[in-house]
Amino acid sequence: MKNIVEEFVWQKEVKSFIITFIVGFVMVIYTQLDTLTLDSLKDGSYWGVIFAGVRAGIKGVIELFLAWFNK
Numbered sequence: 001m002k003n004i005v006e007e008f009v010w011q012k013e014v015k016s017f018i019i020t021f022i023v024g025f026v027m028v029i030y031t032q033l034d035t036l037t038l039d040s041l042k043d044g045s046y047w048g049v050i051f052a053g054v055r056a057g058i059k060g061v062i063e064l065f066l067a068w069f070n071k
Contacts, residue, residue: 013056020052 028044029036 013060016059017052017056020055021048024048024051 025044025048028047032044
């Protein structure tokens with residue numbers, strides 16, 4: 001189990017987080033383009049961070065279980 005945790009690569013996870021955040025952020029902006037205000041931009045940023053965080057957490061847990069069961 002210790003080897004699985006040591007294989008966690010921060011650069012890979014941060015890169016995945018940033019890509020997810022940008023995609024989520026752009027999706028929110030695109031749907032709100034005609035009614036874009038500073039408040040809606042701020043709300044989109046919050047939802048993007050929440051979405052990326054939840055996705056990264058779920059992805060990490062799934063990868064950990066897959067690595068654990070495949071050994």
